[in-house]
Amino acid sequence: MSAPAGTAAAASLRPPAVLASFDGPVGAYVHVPFCPWICPFCPYNKVLAEEDLARRYFAALRREVDWYVAAHGEAHGAPFTSLYIGGGTPTMYPDELAEVIQRIPVSGERAVEVLPDHGTPERLDRLAAMGITAVSIGAQSFHDGVLRRLGRPHDAAASRAAVETALGRFACVDVDLIVDVAWEDEDAFPGAFLDDVRTCLELGVDQVSTYPLMRFGFTPFGTARHDRRREHAVLGQATELAQSMGYERRSVWTLNKRGSVPYTSITRRRFLGMGAGSSSFAGRDFYVNHFGVATYADAVEQGQLPIARWLHLGRWGGAAYDAFWQAYAGGVDRHAMTQSYGRAVAAAAHAGLSPFVLARMLRQAPGGYRLTPRGFDAYHDLERLVTYQFIEPLWAEMLTEHLAEPGAAEGRARWVAPERARPGRAWSLARRLFER
Structure with missing residues (x-):
């Protein structure tokens, strides 16, 4: 195959140069893009699982990991500060996942996202044996009606069972919940979100992540208007409920048990992304890997880092x-x-x-x-603006790689519709200012 697309400057990068751009301790992120089912609301880089492609992908991922581990050891002389594994559904291929984890030296937490159907005693014990110390259970809700609306492959009973099974096995158990106030108007879902929050608090989880549903244009859910005042109100009610039960609001969308260790993903100050669709922030430089799974593997197999975009932010x-x-x-x-x-x-x-x-x-x-509480509300609105003005157009641009891969548009990536994304004027300006 010909060399994968990307800027010439990005394609010329080598592991030592990337690691040298980091100005402090580095956390590691690994992306596993395979899913057994495509959830129509989810905007993250993912494809339906194919066994042959998965084997090829993990071989490339191990190679990329080995390059960076060697370069990180030379540049920093210390392990990565943490490891976070996301997706996709990172627990789909436990044997392959174990091989990746054992290659990455880490001094702190090792965290992974877990699909509720994978939250069985056997699978969770296997994760603990791999050295995983924190899990995020992607429950999204404990109401079957909400889960059907989201197109999730599991039911409310599976959500609860996974959380109950995880408790006591890991230093931190986080539960992801989705809030969409539009649904709170319907008879089928009165107070569902607050009821879900209460369920988590009563179970005694370490952290509840309360994510508002972001409606990316390129997903099957498509765009829709937000009711910011109602979102502020319901998140405020969730905060009051949490505080009454021994929890505190530590970040814009997380509620933590007082004294607990937080589960973090995007809030590491410096992180190195590995895998298709991952990104890295070094302090003054931002890197984005190829999103297309075959495109990513092509780059690695040709001895190149799979970096497609490099923004020098200064x-x-x-x-x-x-x-x-x-x-x-x-x-x-x-x-x-x-x-x-x-x-x-x-x-x-x-x-x-x-x-x-x-x-x-x-x-x-x-x-x-x-x-302050008022600041949390303001940031909630700002985060949505940044998501739609920068993240959505960037991801839509990168997701077009799937459509260029043979058979992907009709098969594993048929959910992708980049042409429906919001216009990316702010992202276009950022590219002109910062892209190498």
Whole structure:
């Protein structure tokens, strides 16, 4: 095959250069894009599982992992700080997953997403034996009507059974819930989301992740309007309920048992992505791997890193990205910003955030700022704006790789409709400013 598409600068990158661009400790992310079933609301990079393609993919993934592990050891002389495995459905191929995990030296948590149907004692014990310390159960709801609306392959009983089985086996058990206030208007789902939150709290999970349904145009769900006031109200009610039962709101969309270890994915300050559709943030550089599974494997088999997009954000762009995701986790660390980007950038950030203190969206805290309840609501709206203006058009652009692969559009990737994505004017501007 010919060399996979991507910018020439991205294609020229080598593992030592990528690792040298990181300005601090690095967490590892691994993406497994295979699913037994396509959920129509899910925008993440995924395809229906095919055994032959999966074998080829994991062979390429092991090779990419080995390149980066060697380069990371030379550049940083230490293990990765953490490992997060997402998808797709990362637990579909446990033998292949075990081979990947044992290749990656990690000093901290090892976390993985788990489909409820895979939350059996045997499968969870196998994950624990691999060194997994935290799991996120993708329940989405404990109501069969909501699960049918989402097109999930499991029922409410499977959601509950998976959570109950996971408790006690791992240092942290997180449960993902979907909230869509439009459904709360229907007789079939009165108060379903708050009832789901209560179920998690009564079970005693360590963390509840309460994600609003993001309606990406390229998914079968398509676009729809949001009712921001009702979303604020229902998330506020969930927070009050959680606080009354010994939990606290630590980030925009997570409720944590007081004193528990958090389950984190996107809030690691520096992360290296491996696998099709993964991304990496090094502090001043942002990298995106090929999304097409065969395209990804083609690149690795030709001895190339599978990086398709490279954005050099520089000090100011990197600081903006860094501060945005720090805020998602509940605050901004001024010392960390100074250390990474210098006093001038940190001072500018301080000046820029001061009006939000006056507006009571932020409060000053030791070393930086913390979001207030009003700030959580404002960030909720900002996160949706960033998702639709930057993330959706980027992913839609990358998902076109699936459609160029023989048979994918009619088979494993038939859910993809990039032409229906929202226009990406902000993403187009970012590409012109930062892409190498």
